[in-house]
Amino acid sequence: MRTNQPQTIYLEEYRVPQYLVEHVDLRFELFEDGARVHNTLTIQRNPAADGNPGPLELDGDSLRLESVALDGEQLPASRYEDEGSKLRVKDVPARFELTVVTWIEPQNNTRLEGLYKSSGMFCTQCEAEGFRCITYYPDRPDVMARFRTRVEADKAAYPVLLSNGNPVAQGELDDGRHFVTWEDPFPKPSYLFALVAGDLVEKKDRFTTCSGREIDLRMYVEPRNVHKCDFAMDALKRSMRWDEDVYGREYDLDIFMIVAVDDFNMGAMENKGLNIFNSSCVLASQDTATDATFQRIEAIVAHEYFHNWSGNRVTCRDWFQLSLKEGFTVFRDAQFSADMGSPTVKRIEDATLLRTAQFAEDAGPMAHPVRPASYMEISNFYTLTIYEKGAEVVRMIHNLLGETLFRKGSDLYFERHDGQAVTTDDFVRAMEDASGRDLSQFRLWYQQAGTPVLTVQDDYDQAEGIYRLTIRQAVPDTPGQTDKQPQHIPFALGLLGSEGQPLPLRLQSESPEAPQERVLELTRAEHCFEFHGLTERPVPSLLRGFSAPVRVHYPWTREQLLFLMSHDPDGFNRWDAGQRLAVDVIQSLLGAADDAEIEPRLVEAYRALLQDPSLDQALVAKMLQLPSEAYLIELSDSADPAAIHRSRDRVLAYLAENLRDDLMACYRRQTGTVDYELTPEAIAQRSLKSTALGWLLHIGDEPALELAKAQYAEADNMTDRLGALRALVNSDFQQARTEALASFYQRYSEDPQVVELWFSVQAGSDRAGQLPQVQQLLAHPAFDWKNPNKVRSVVGAFAGQNLAAFHNPDGSGYEFLAEQVCRLDDSNPQIASRLVAPLTRWKKFAPNYSTQMRTALERVRDKPALSRDVYEVVHKSLAG
Structure with a gap:
């Protein structure tokens, strides 16, 4: 196991590598009991390094070293030191060839880092530091080399052998084995290496680039999933065309491949020319995937493809610069998704994630800047701050420069740094040089952690016709950072009469x-x-389009919020006004008597939304969703989850009771016989229908129960079927819930991705997902502790979505999560460290909750041989 006291790595200690790798020649011999890896490196001293380079140091993890050769001669043991995590080779010349042979056991690799087996196939995950689990190598992103990879395996068991680049040779070997050799002409860091070997079906397509080149597109899936490839393939082609049109980026290899893998810690990986995807993020059909799944797949396919330039051709110098590629690429995929669907809805979804989860991260013990100053375990920094806040930072540059100058800046960035490993400063500098703008102060967004708070005050001088707006900003203290400097914030504003x-x-x-x-x-x-020149006091529309990732404090009245809900031409702010109004109403009931009055104007505001067909129905669907319990907790100083749950439930029931006829009419308007389509209008219809049905079943409406049963039975798509199932599961109709769950599982028991939906619908429901029921799900034959998706769909859904049950005042939910984290820490530390996150915000809650959450964290802390991943999260959370 890894040490229980991991070393902290600091950005300020970065030094260029002492040695560079020009070329890597790999030969994999794959067997059922393991794999032998022959690794020949062409190495030279780095002329940019200072001083005596000393011995060559290569990184390793869980490797069995078999031999080391220098320029073709086997080295005696006295010439090298094998410490497990490091291989040191002494007295190397200025330029040489080193061959290292290692033995690994992919079939026993439960960490899913490096080379491992999933559903009988070999596959890899090397970001961030997985390549060192395959062979000894200078495993850092600023060492870029050209790779040639030969894969050998039994032909009957593994007819498909894949790696990065283009296939250059293949043939038969003795004993029924075969080989394929791949060559990648572009230098890349080791984290972008990929290999897949398995019995897979190939789906092929073509794409013609803007310059007329023909690109061979291939998807590789297990035979049972061959009918789920079409949407992802079409999304890939849309992404390729969009990147050419909007950023001028053309694909550079002759072949682009995607492989679907069931066991995967992440969503997908952008390995050069060979993207490996979590099956849940790429496989879809009308009968098995919801609208949200289709949209997520389109975004993830685009994200990984866009990495070909913003991440692969130009990569990050070190892992502190992770947002250089991830933040920029998330911004690019958000632009793409907005162009493919509803820009307003996309902006609402992005802002919701930021305000609910990333702001919580900014205010918690793991708060860190977009460019962190230190880390213990890099896998812990694949965070919403790096990805989503990093994307917002790029978006603000786009807002400040405008589309034309931003495109000029991105062109300069790609041209200047093609084939290099660079920093966030290099990205900002390219934007400055292309636009002539000074972004010196703006760089604080990369350096300072925390969410800026804007306090807004206004005053209207009727005699002079002057409206004054005073805006103060402050960035709160975060671990290791105090006394923050003001930041450069674009603040979009409108005024309404x-x-x-x-x-x-x-x-x-x-x-x-x-x-x-x-x-x-x-x-x-x-x-x-x-x-100047205003003849009446205006109503301010602040931070339009969520123009910066900040909190805004302004003393809105309920009258103003109702007015903005009805009149603001900015769709995002129209939605935001509704959210603020609902929050105000829900918060007013916290601690109030059971018969306390609920704001009647809220009913009228929602009725106006339901009855106005001229409104953008996609926006209406979003506006009809009450603020989540997670968001309400985030807005609290000393959160009482049980009280928040009761208050939100009261408002939902009040609205549903008073809007019963409107909801029923809305539901019936959305039903019809049209064929299933993935247009924004059709998606909005299905969303409205599910929302109306869920609200009606929440109040035990018997006619709605019959509608839900009929919708479930007659649905021709997963969105409608799951919408009906979720409404039933979250209702008090226990028999109907039980029957629907049994029917759903029987229908889809052979489809792992749909079974994951079945798990999460139950674990995420306060009706069906109390702790005893969740423990039963863990014992279900379809549950698999080795599969991250299954773990996330039960343990993750319970702790992250089912907040009423997780935050049971008796502390049982906390004890349960601590137990599962300790169990997973021994097999998959990455997943364990992510699952422990709900406990890390213990200081956010009222004392009766926080004390028990801290106790659960201490239990995890005291686990023997705690992994480096979990150690960092738990110890930082308990500090202070």
């Missing part, structure tokens, strides 16, 4: 033809803006 009309935002000395929306640039701790 009493009839809902947009008002001009005319600064002093400007002409009356002022714009109706501005992006104010905040750079100081306090700004005061004056808008």
